[in-house]
Amino acid sequence: MSVLRSRPVLRWLVPATAAVAVIGGxxxxxxxxAEAEPSLPPRTAAQLxxxxxxxxxxxLSGTVVQRADLGLPPLLGLVPGNDVTTxxxxxxxxxxxxxxxxxxxVALLDTLGEQDVIRNGRDLWTWQSRTNTASHRTxxxxxxxxxxxxxxxxxxxxxxxxxxxxxxxxxxxTEVSVGxxxxxxxREAYELVLQPRDRDSLVHQLRVAIDAKQHVPLRFEVLAxxxxxxxxxxxxxxxxxxxxxxxxxxxNPPPGVTVKxxxxxxxxxxxxPAHAAPTGDPQVRAVGAGWTTVLVGRLDGAVGGKPADxxxxxxxxxAAPDVDVxxxxxxxxxxxxxxxxxxxxxxxxxxxxxxxDGRVLAGAVTPERLYQVARG
Numbered sequence: 001m002s003v004l005r006s007r008p009v010l011r012w013l014v015p016a017t018a019a020v021a022v023i024g025g026x027x028x029x030x031x032x033x034a035e036a037e038p039s040l041p042p043r044t045a046a047q048l049x050x051x052x053x054x055x056x057x058x059x060l061s062g063t064v065v066q067r068a069d070l071g072l073p074p075l076l077g078l079v080p081g082n083d084v085t086t087x088x089x090x091x092x093x094x095x096x097x098x099x100x101x102x103x104x105x106v107a108l109l110d111t112l113g114e115q116d117v118i119r120n121g122r123d124l125w126t127w128q129s130r131t132n133t134a135s136h137r138t139x140x141x142x143x144x145x146x147x148x149x150x151x152x153x154x155x156x157x158x159x160x161x162x163x164x165x166x167x168x169x170x171x172x173x174t175e176v177s178v179g180x181x182x183x184x185x186x187r188e189a190y191e192l193v194l195q196p197r198d199r200d201s202l203v204h205q206l207r208v209a210i211d212a213k214q215h216v217p218l219r220f221e222v223l224a225x226x227x228x229x230x231x232x233x234x235x236x237x238x239x240x241x242x243x244x245x246x247x248x249x250x251x252n253p254p255p256g257v258t259v260k261x262x263x264x265x266x267x268x269x270x271x272x273p274a275h276a277a278p279t280g281d282p283q284v285r286a287v288g289a290g291w292t293t294v295l296v297g298r299l300d301g302a303v304g305g306k307p308a309d310x311x312x313x314x315x316x317x318x319a320a321p322d323v324d325v326x327x328x329x330x331x332x333x334x335x336x337x338x339x340x341x342x343x344x345x346x347x348x349x350x351x352x353x354x355x356x357d358g359r360v361l362a363g364a365v366t367p368e369r370l371y372q373v374a375r376g
Contacts, residue, residue: 038181038188040212045176048192048210055215059243060098062185064158066234067091071224071348096158097244105249118251125251134253137262159208159217159234173197173290184209184218185236200369201225201291202349214241224348231348287373294363294373299354335367339374 043051068090097105102122108115113129119139127134170176179191189209196203202225209219219235253259284297332343335353342355344367353361353370361370 040181051215061244062236062239068232097248099243103249120249133258135260159220185239188212196291198292200365292365297360299358
């Protein structure tokens with residue numbers, strides 16, 4: 001599937017910083033409900049993949065709604081700041097505009113303000129209305145493909161971004177088929193279904209609704225094993241394929257705004273591509289491949305196999321406030337085996353094992369898969 005990743009029209013991304021913003025007052029979950037199933041000419045999975053590969057998207061604007069129900073335990077409310085934990089639950093809404101690979105914009109609205117991320121050529125602007133602050137970055141050649149550094153983990157912000165990640169995962173461990181047709185955002189769509197073959201994966205299916213005429217992903221759903229309802233979904237509720245006006249990508253600083261000028265960092269020679277697994281930290285390694293990959297690392301400040309300060313974890317500058325790790329870990333169930341002992345965090349689509357000797361193992365896999373890796 002490298003050809004899909006190499007096509008700019010298939011991998012335009014809403015900047016990653018937008019995906020981790022907190023959005024309140026989202027659209028009702030009912031907006032995800034599919035309309036009447038349309039009658040479309042039959043197409044095979046291979047034909048749908050070719051449709052995605054050969055699509056020619058010149059412009060797009062619309063409203064995207066994201067819903068997540070990952071089954072997180074209530075104890076995660078102990079984490080201050082709620083940027084990530086809020087994103088992982090509930091329903092969120094954003095507006096997106098696209099006019100080619102060098103003009104993109106996303107606007108996130110909540111009851112307390114607005115956040116915008118705008119790319120216009122080599123200019124990248126971000127703005128927050130709550131603090132009336134903005135930042136500007138001039139993009140160089142090294143940053144042209146991916147305008148925003150992924151400083152924090154995020155969930156896919158649009159169906160296109162989610163579909164790109166899913167298509168990149170297709171290999172012999174994946175069964176690909178065609179699902180039922182649907183109407184999404186008033187558009188007739190085919191459904192491409194990806195299903196892991198490995199029993200250790202917690203993912204049951206990925207479903208991508210593809211516009212029957214424009215061949216653009218309109219909805220993306222992830223179903224966990226044992227459930228017929230999506231644990232995560234992102235979908236257009238309104239979409240327009242006309243090229244947006246150029247004014248949409250012009251940032252006009254509001255009165256009194258404080259603007260910070262950022263410097264784009266050039267990646268080191270031989271750096272990993274944007275779609276590579278997040279294992280740039282030499283202390284983090286990936287075990288296995290495909291759907292049952294497990295990331296293994298160590299807790300920050302681990303010394304001699306024990307966290308240096310189990311009471312407090314001091315985050316780097318600009319991160320969330322201090323977290324009382326002892327309370328957070330104390331609320332997780334204790335587990336043990338021939339691999340050792342520790343605490344286990346589980347959701348519908350992931351498992352995380354924090355061992356008493358300072359290791360962290362995580363993946364979209366069963367706890368048993370984590371225990372197997374921990375023994376190794």
